[in-house]
Amino acid sequence: MATWGTLRYNILQQVPGTNLDVLDGFLNGRYEQILGAADWTGIHARAELQTAAAYLSNTDTCTLTVGSATVAGVGTAWTDAYVGMKFYRVGDEPVYTVTAVGSATSLTLDRPYEGYGEDAPGVQYASSGYVFMQNVYTLPADCRSLERVLDSLTNFPLIKFTPAELDETAGSRAQVGYPQNWTEIEDTAEVIGTPTVHQVELFPPPKFARGMTIEYLRNAFTFNGQNLAQSPLPFISDSCIMYGVKADLAADAGKISQAQMFEAKFNAELARMLRVEFTQRRTKPTMRMAPRFWRHRVERSARGYNYGWNNGTN
Secondary structure (H helix, E strand, O other), X not given: OOOHHHHHHXXXXXXXXXXHHHHHHHHHHHHHHHHOOOOOHHHEEEEEEEOOOOEEOOOOEEEEEEOOOEEEEEOOOOOHHHOOOEEEEOOOOOOEEEEEEEEOOEEEEOXXXXXXXXXXXXXXXXXXXXXEEOOEEEOOOOEEEEEEEEOXXXXXXXXXXXXXXXXXXXXXXXXXXXXXXXXXXXXXXXXXXXXXXXXXXXXXXXXXXXXXXXXXXXXXXXXXXXXXXXXXXXXXXXXXXXXXXXXXXXXXXXXXXXXXXXXXXXXXXXHHHHHHHHHHHOOOOOOOOXXXXXXXXXXXXXXXXXXXXXXXXX
């Protein structure tokens, strides 16, 4: 698959003097036309999301001071690996983010410790249990929107919430366990021509490190005139885009017969892509019986074998 820069260069070589703004518009127009021709399987993607194990203090403790963002550890072995993770004192509702680790026994939070909200500055909570955890994870760079998150143990989909719904139902994130819910959040501002970085929040925050399958829609990465190194989606034919653009350029120049010739080539190539899509990529899945329907038969057969069913004694 050629990059947008390569596609633009090749067309400029074949049709010298083409206005770049016009060319870029035709490139995007044909790309969008192809994308709209079918619900392409290549738009849908799967990936593994690796969760981080939460750390629950055992013999080690910490001391927090109301009004101070510095946390002192006792018997701790903190490292920079905890920077960016969420932190909370066992029994508290507020959740903080670790912004720096000064030493094995000192770290800094993103804001001063609040205590119970009624404590005077300087009040200390010594010998406190604490938790490090991660509940927000960055999605693949080509993710446009997340469709499903599958439970790592059952492979059943987790329940989707909007960010507002999760805030209303989950409240504080000061607990860890097996994730049952998720919501998609954006990490960067929407900028025309630049894909937004998406993140997913899991609730409850993962207690264990596990791989979770995610299903999402790919970002189509349209051409904005600057992302020359990016490419159209890999299943889309370079020839199809180029035939379509050359048809548009010929029509724009009043070369009707030439435009018709390239339009016919575009349609033929698009038809070929559709045949591949519906005859090769969308093969019918093999139906398999779920283990819960046949596992007992295997166990029963094993018991019978042990009792001599194999030799005809029973």
